[in-house]
Amino acid sequence: MPAERSRPAIHVCITCNRAETPVPLDARPGRRLYEAVAALAQTRALDCDVRPVECMAQCSRSCTVAFSSLDKWSYIFGDLDPDIEGTADAVLACLDIQASDEDGLIRLGRRPPQIRKGLLARIPPFRPER
Amino acid sequence: MPAERSRPAIHVCITCNRAETPVPLDARPGRRLYEAVAALAQTRALDCDVRPVECMAQCSRSCTVAFSSLDKWSYIFGDLDPDIEGTADAVLACLDIQASDEDGLIRLGRRPPQIRKGLLARIPPFRPER
Numbered sequence: 001m002p003a004e005r006s007r008p009a010i011h012v013c014i015t016c017n018r019a020e021t022p023v024p025l026d027a028r029p030g031r032r033l034y035e036a037v038a039a040l041a042q043t044r045a046l047d048c049d050v051r052p053v054e055c056m057a058q059c060s061r062s063c064t065v066a067f068s069s070l071d072k073w074s075y076i077f078g079d080l081d082p083d084i085e086g087t088a089d090a091v092l093a094c095l096d097i098q099a100s101d102e103d104g105l106i107r108l109g110r111r112p113p114q115i116r117k118g119l120l121a122r123i124p125p126f127r128p129e130r
Numbered sequence: 131m132p133a134e135r136s137r138p139a140i141h142v143c144i145t146c147n148r149a150e151t152p153v154p155l156d157a158r159p160g161r162r163l164y165e166a167v168a169a170l171a172q173t174r175a176l177d178c179d180v181r182p183v184e185c186m187a188q189c190s191r192s193c194t195v196a197f198s199s200l201d202k203w204s205y206i207f208g209d210l211d212p213d214i215e216g217t218a219d220a221v222l223a224c225l226d227i228q229a230s231d232e233d234g235l236i237r238l239g240r241r242p243p244q245i246r247k248g249l250l251a252r253i254p255p256f257r258p259e260r
Contacts, residue, residue, distance in 0.1 A: 011254050057252045066253045074204060076251045121206045121251045122187045123196045124141050 007049050008069040008095060012037055014052045016062035018081065029082050030063045036088035037065070048095055058120050065091055071125050072104020077118040090114035137179050138199040138225060142167055144182045146192035148211065159212050160193045166218035167195070178225055188250050195221055201255050202234020207248040220244035 016030030017023050025031065031052075038050040058064045061078030068074040075098070080087055090112035097111070098104045104125070108116065146160030147153050155161065161182075168180040188194045191208030198204040205224070210217055220242035227241070228234045234255070238246065 009254075009256060051254065053254050055252075056254075057249050064251075066251075068204075068253060068256045070256065074198075074253050074256075076253055119187050121194075121196075122185075123198060123204050123206055123253065124139075124181065124183050124186075126139060126198045126200065126204075126256075 006070045007047055008067065008072075008099065009049045009051055010037060010041075010091060010095060011051050011053045011056065011066040011068070012091075013054070013056050013062070013064045015054050016059070016064055018062050033063045033065070033080060033082040033087065033091075036082055037091050040088045040092060044092070046092065046095070061118070061120055064120070067094060067098055067104075067106070069098060069104055071127055072098060072101075073106075073125060074104075074123040075106050076120045076122070077115050078120045079118040080115065084114055086112070087114045136200045137177055138197065138202075138229065139179045139181055140167060140171075140221060140225060141181050141183045141186065141196040141198070142221075143184070143186050143192070143194045145184050146189070146194055148192050163193045163195070163210060163212040163217065163221075166212055167221050170218045170222060174222070176222065176225070191248070191250055194250070197224060197228055197234075197236070199228060199234055201257055202228060202231075203236075203255060204234075204253040205236050206250045206252070207245050208250045209248040210245065214244055216242070217244045 012034035014031040014034050018029045034052050041050050063080040064078045066076040093112050097106050142164035144161040144164050148159045164182050171180050193210040194208045196206040223242050227236050
């Protein structure tokens with residue numbers, strides 16, 4: 001497997017909308033969060049893929065991000081707000097937390113405040129054997 | 131990669147409890163759902179892994195199951211009840227639905243009634259390139 005295919009991935013929903021009023025797709029909070037996270041990851045030259053995704057089926061808990069890494073737990077978080085200072089940084093901090101745990105656990109006590117209470121679900125590693 | 135490591139996986143939470151009253155761990159609805167799904171998969175000699183898992187962080191939507199396959203979307207469903215007839219069969223039906231879709235989508239219209247409204251989240255494939 002080429003190295004770039006095993007880099008951890010952050011999926012950011014670009015269609016997430018925090019308001020009930022219609023917002024054009026290119027100005028959605030989800031889109032802005034994606035752009036902020038992607039820009040910060042690029043600035044820091046992080047070894048990860050920040051990927052836009054259209055809907056992860058948690059629209060009522062917008063904005064949503066998911067983390068997946070080879071042989072680690074996958075996580076999905078919601079209730080993120082790109083207008084709260086430090087949110088993009090908090091997303092990237094979870095990447096570090098996941099990388100530092102053998103199973104990829106992102107434990108409550110280690111999460112930054114912007115993302116702490118937003119856990120929506122976690123799914124075990126696809127391949128349990130290492 | 132050995133073949134057995136690329137088989138699709140069904141994760142069933144064995145600690146899920148549908149009642150507010152305490153239930154011993156070995157009698158939890160999640161445990162019973164896991165045993166029913168695993169037994170049915172074995173009877174049918176299905177090419178999949180049915181794996182017990184302790185908590186996928188959706189306790190308020192018990193019982194929960196997740197599906198993961200290599201290079202396909204991951205799904206997590208909740209509100210499953212092992213005491214409703216056909217529930218284990220419905221879980222295995224989703225495996226077929228996922229296998230028949232190139233991206234692993236489990237579309238609403240194709241889901242059995244026991245699982246139709248229980249979608250909690252979906253996460254894109256870890257590796258987007260095929």
